[in-house]
Amino acid sequence: MDKRTAVEADIRQQNAALQPLLPVAARLSIAPDAALLASPETASESVTALSVLGGFSRLTQQRAQALQSREDELHAIGIDLDNRQKELADLLAQQTRERNAAAARTRIAARQEAVADQGAQKARKAVADAMQAAADLSAEIDALVRQEAEARAELEKEAAALTRQHQLERARHARSQAQALSSAGQGVSSGSGHAPVSGRVAVRWGQTTEAGPATGITYAALSSAPVQAPCTGRVEFAGPFRSFGQMLILDCGRNYRFVLSGLGQLNVSGGQSIRKAATLGQMPASDGMLFVQLRHGTQVVSPAPFL
Secondary structure, three states: OHHHHHHHHHHHHHHHHHOOHHHHHHHHHHOOOHHHHHOOOOHHHHHHHHHHHHHHHHHHHHHHHHHHHHHHHHHHHHHHHHHHHHHHHHHHHHHHHHHHHHHHHHHHHHHHHHHHHHHHHHHHHHHHHHHHHHHHHHHHHHHHHHHHHHHHHHHHHHHHHHHHOOOHHHHHHHHHHHHHOOOOOOOOOOOOOOOOOOEEEEEOOOOEEOOEEOOOEEEEEOOOOEEEOOOOEEEEEEEEOOOOOEEEEEEEEOOEEEEEEEEOEEOOOOOOEEOOOOEEEEOOOOOEEEEEEEEEOOEEEOOHHHO
């Protein structure tokens, strides 16, 4: 801008210098010989007049060329300034777009963080509910274990008494009944590396939670994913448990039981015998959390080696 101002000032100055000469130049352009015919009386005076006219012409031409040069320079400065202003406008527009994009990314990140936090809260609540349900179920499972042990002991005692009385057929029947109490399956075996439901592990066995160390494995399951049996055995319980939703207890035999909660729908019922990997039901249509716990007698053990 300073250079442009200086050039404009110089042009004004040169215009002012040429201004007095313009009327003379105009008259000379109309009648160039008038200066010679006006008054010279001698040849020397004519020569002098010619010299004056030549000098005036050169001066005028030089001034005009200088003025044109400065105007060309001013025009170039104007073009350069326009280009710079366009570059500046483009830069400002780009900076605005980048700021808007950054602001949009920030808003998206904030929304994602809020959604993730909500998801984490729901997962923590689901885990806490499942652990509480399993804890509330412990007394009932313990009662089942005691009842089975007592029934088995009674049948074994009855079989021994019948044998002493030589009632061998009845004794074999009593022993068969005692064996049936623990023959729902062959217990649990090493897992195949496949989870009972498609998804990811949300909470590992023993991981610290708001309800204490995790007493099972919690899977963040895919929507409506089928849930498969982790062992061969008999369904001891299948249905809603108190306020904790659908729950399933699977007797695997040899005093092992799997407890599964969080299913949306059950395809099996109590007393039903099932094979390992059979479909037990489906997860809810959204936000499904499957809690899997393994018990050996009255003890809670890690299910990880058997899944």
